[in-house]
Amino acid sequence: MNTDNGIHVIPATPYIGADVHNVDLARVVDVTDVATIEALRLALDEHLVLRLRGQHLSASQMERFGAYFGGFVSLKRPEQRDALHIPGLQFVKCISNGVTADGRPVGDGSAKPQDWHTDGAMKPRPATYSHFYARVVPADPPRTYWMNMYRVYDSLPAQWREEIQDLWVIHHQYSAGNEFPLPPSLPLAKRMEGPRHPLVRRHPTSGRPLLYLPHRDDAIVVGRDEAASRQLLARLRDFAARSPYWWSAAMELDDFVIWDNRACLHRRDGWDPARERTLWHLANEGEVPVPYYAASELDVKQAS
């Protein structure tokens, strides 16, 4: 896609992901280039994940760019709120396995591989967009994978779609609960705590249904017991993981990646923990997830 303002968007796969050329995000922020920001937003709606290479942004410019995509959610853990990873900025967070010269962690994170998840799902308003900017990258950098959950939902057997259309899932909090090797389940009482999100979610922009999965098979489906919940969620997560609607990329130095966190699951490979990888991260606060209802059912609900 070429736009009037020179942006060049090249799809990475037929399903998800695109490389964006001819955009200097620092300039976009400094001159308030609203047309380019709108073009990026439209490209995100279509491709779900955008990669812009060779960017040169300060953390402040990154935060100002992110503000065009909505308010922010702080994903810093409480003990990190005053961390000096990036002085003066409340929302840009360092994701890193590195250690400073005086032995402090550079940021929050490890080099372990992660299973499929969405960011902030344990919050009542999960993140809408996730922004990552690669600042230190190891040789042979790990790949991140994104799955188009519109496509996954559309490809479910019709009987499965009917089975899950009215179901809700409790998204329990489990820090590092999706890092391999996957740690054991939390006690059932802990897994009963957390926001309830619809399993089939209506995307607020497109209006289309998507499969909104929890980050572990052991989450609890509202109204189902532990065994039945696990059976269903393991079946759905396995179906998603085997789906062909994904893209992967290994973030290189100065790569900037944005994705629609509502519409795709993501996972990440691990790497040699002796090698530092540091990314700056920003997340926009989202809306309360809304269930998708078939149009005929919505008509009935609105009429009643």
Ligand SMILES: [Fe+2]
């Ligand atoms: Fe994530």
